[in-house]
Amino acid sequence: NAGVMQNPRHLVRRRGQEARLRCSPMKGHSHVYWYRQLPEEGLKFMVYLQKENIIDESGMPKERFSAEFPKEGPSILRIQQVVRGDSAAYFCASSLTGGAGELFFGEGSRLTVL
Amino acid sequence: GEDVEQSLFLSVREGDSSVINCTYTDSSSTYLYWYKQEPGAGLQLLTYIFSNMDMKQDQRLTVLLNKKDKHLSLRIADTQTGDSAIYFCAEGPLAGANNLFFGTGTRLTVIP
Numbered sequence: 001n002a003g004v005m006q007n008p009r010h011l012v013r014r015r016g017q018e019a020r021l022r023c024s025p026m027k028g029h030s031h032v033y034w035y036r037q038l039p040e041e042g043l044k045f046m047v048y049l050q051k052e053n054i055i056d057e058s059g060m061p062k063e064r065f066s067a068e069f070p071k072e073g074p075s076i077l078r079i080q081q082v083v084r085g086d087s088a089a090y091f092c093a094s095s096l097t098g099g100a101g102e103l104f105f106g107e108g109s110r111l112t113v114l
Numbered sequence: 115g116e117d118v119e120q121s122l123f124l125s126v127r128e129g130d131s132s133v134i135n136c137t138y139t140d141s142s143s144t145y146l147y148w149y150k151q152e153p154g155a156g157l158q159l160l161t162y163i164f165s166n167m168d169m170k171q172d173q174r175l176t177v178l179l180n181k182k183d184k185h186l187s188l189r190i191a192d193t194q195t196g197d198s199a200i201y202f203c204a205e206g207p208l209a210g211a212n213n214l215f216f217g218t219g220t221r222l223t224v225i226p
Contacts, residue, residue: 042202042219
């Protein structure tokens with residue numbers, strides 16, 4: 001009975017490189033959310049996806065960030081040309097029907113940009 | 115925009131009560147949540163309270179809501195070492211997880 005699986009748990013990148021973070025939702029869940037936690041800040045919503053669709057990306061930075069949730073496979077959060085300010089913990093959550101009261105979170109992926 | 119604030123750290127002795135506080139700014143919040151994150155694990159929903167309630171109790175957990183002051187607290191009675199974790203306060207609607215706003219989290223350390 002696997003929960004939300006995120007990988008990698010830790011990722012180190014140099015400035016200008018690309019970072020790819022993966023999230024496999026709980027079995028049967030088709031709603032996926034990405035949150036970002038900058039140092040000493042709360043989790044901030046980034047993007048909400050259902051299979052093959054981006055439902056709400058109002059929290060995503062306008063440039064360099066993209067997300068997808070293909071028909072098969074995990075959801076991917078992609079950050080191109082990373083900068084030091086991208087260093088953060090990125091959390092993925094899934095839910096069965098989209099309700100906030102039933103979110104299940106992964107352990108997070110911690111990105112460090114050197 | 116919405117703002118949710120928590121203190122970063124709290125230490126208590128085993129057996130004492132812990133009180134974790136949270137303030138928020140959005141007066142239209144319908145639900146307020148407490149999540150727990152244990153070391154190496156994801157956030158887990160502990161409890162939530164509807165904004166027209168003052169209190170909710172669930173075993174060792176008591177949630178108090180002062181809507182006038184926009185203040186939420188989580189009290190853990192008889193705190194155990196297994197309660198050591200980061201506790202996140204969040205506010206938003208019941209539906210629409212894309213509208214949740216989280217605090218910074220309070221790291222609770224229980225001293226044996």
